[in-house]
Amino acid sequence: MKRGVLIAFEGIDGTGKSTQLPLLAAYLRSLGHTVVETREPTEGEYGRRIRALYTDRGQVSLEEELELFIQDRKEHIQNCIEPALQAGQIVLTDRYYFSTAAYQGAAGLDAQAIFRRHAFAPEPDRVLLLTQTPAESVQRIQGRRGEELNDFEQLDQLEKVANLFASFSQDCIVRIPAAKSIEQVQMEIREAISPLLAEHGGAC
Numbered sequence: 001m002k003r004g005v006l007i008a009f010e011g012i013d014g015t016g017k018s019t020q021l022p023l024l025a026a027y028l029r030s031l032g033h034t035v036v037e038t039r040e041p042t043e044g045e046y047g048r049r050i051r052a053l054y055t056d057r058g059q060v061s062l063e064e065e066l067e068l069f070i071q072d073r074k075e076h077i078q079n080c081i082e083p084a085l086q087a088g089q090i091v092l093t094d095r096y097y098f099s100t101a102a103y104q105g106a107a108g109l110d111a112q113a114i115f116r117r118h119a120f121a122p123e124p125d126r127v128l129l130l131t132q133t134p135a136e137s138v139q140r141i142q143g144r145r146g147e148e149l150n151d152f153e154q155l156d157q158l159e160k161v162a163n164l165f166a167s168f169s170q171d172c173i174v175r176i177p178a179a180k181s182i183e184q185v186q187m188e189i190r191e192a193i194s195p196l197l198a199e200h201g202g203a204c
């Protein structure tokens, strides 16, 4: 069985990852591929604990928070990502370890050390890094949800996160400007992954 394909959507909050990911999934299914749509933080035990931190950080240190993201990801890889790849499927994940390097890096940890902590994680075949300014993000988030930003989303924090995302130079990363129409961004996403589909061969 040919190994599947792992595609991660990354970017600061409000870039439209969770709109674009299902559109890409539908397109790939229309081509006959089997697609798994997934996200981090997950719905599992660690993911729930991470979500609780959005509203109340309590006494949790940065290191403890990092551990939660890493444990969540280990579980995600073991239970979902790796089995799907072994079954030859296409996995689309909304966030992956680049988010940890960017967000926990922005919070004060060493982003490169965070990458090194992820030696256990399969490297994605493509990272679709959706880019826009933090000001555009905040506008979209507030317009859409009509609510205050969570802890991870404060503007000055988002600036740091965006700067870290901008500094990453792994070959698998493709940057896609997100402040365009949904259709335009989706077309660019499809173009960015089409070489992968060609390599991957027929429907899987």
Ligand code: TYD
Pocket (backbone or CB within 6 Å): 013, 040, 041, 069, 094, 095, 096, 097, 099, 100, 101, 103, 104, 152, 153
């Ligand atoms: P998000 O994709 O916005 O999920 P939800 O739709 O459930 O809110 O991610 C939640 C927040 O968690 C987001 O602000 C980024 C942050 N985050 C990290 O700080 N580190 C990580 O490793 C991940 C995966 C997310």
